[in-house]
């Protein structure tokens with residue numbers, strides 16, 4: 113049941129510290145600065161491959177984009193992230209040196225299964241990152257890695273997104289250490305941040321009353337925009353998807369630098385802007401974008417570590433310092449924001465209109 117929560121989604125948001133402990137348990141090698149993962153793919157292949165293709169839909173696609181940002185800064189590999197429904201393999205591509213990774217919570221998404229089949233037909237080695245043991249995807253791929261988030265009932269993904277990104281961060285560590293591009297020291301930093309995730313997420317959950325008040329204050333807005341750079345850009349996209357999915361209000365995520373190339377025309381005093389000002393996400397550059405929207409009268413909610421970075425924002429939500437995983441923790445605050453906007457509007461949060469938990473048609 114819902115264990116005293118009004119909705120499964122609320123329960124699942126609050127379950128995240130626990131879900132993350134399961135995701136991480138036994139997989140962090142602090143001394144070696146490495147991830148201890150049970151991966152059956154051939155080490156020599158992982159050492160020499162030169163491309164990774166990620167195929168996924170919706171929230172899982174954004175988890176893939178987060179991994180791309182991590183991988184490309186830490187590991188010598190080119191990463192392509194495609195919406196599964198858009199994925200094509202081109203003639204002449206060296207499939208033998210490419211790993212295709214399906215990111216899918218359910219393991220049953222038809223678009224993702226179909227993309228994996230196209231990749232396999234071209235000769236690629238395939239890998240799945242999924243929550244569901246025994247799902248169709250696990251029978252199609254060469255090897256699977258489980259995110260271990262536990263069952264998720266709400267149609268909107270919450271704990272599974274955070275567990276996916278965490279699992280992909282572990283995979284990044286593993287690959288970086290195996291290929292020698294990630295030093296033991298940098299690996300130790302990353303796994304230390306992974307280890308601290310459950311507590312960091314808990315501290316954001318503890319700020320729920322403040323986040324709820326902000327949601328109630330802005331519930332009547334025309335639209336909501338989320339802006340971020342680097343690692344925070346996929347989180348901006350995910351936060352916007354969450355809000356639109358459960359509240360039916362228009363919400364969009366933008367790369368902060370893109371505002372001036374068009375979206376700024378939408379900004380008014382009735383469109384709150386939620387800005388990621390995390391250190392690991394080029395906060396200083398985003399500050400300028402915040403000033404651009406503030407001068408158009410938009411209320412700004414800044415997410416950052418509790419320092420001066422957000423002091424000029426109309427509102428701020430504190431996110432503990434957590435290096436490259438800080439934007440992921442910021443996401444939890446915006447899950448709560450989306451939840452409370454939707455709840456205030458009386459939406460059927462666990463079962464939004466027109467949507468299904470797993471989409472088994474292409």
Ligand code: M6R
Pocket residue numbers: 169170171172215216217218219220221224267268269270353354357469470471
């Ligand atoms: O099970 P999957 O991860 O393959 O599902 C992919 C999307 O359908 C899913 O993430 C969808 O976008 C969620 N409802 C978002 O909250």
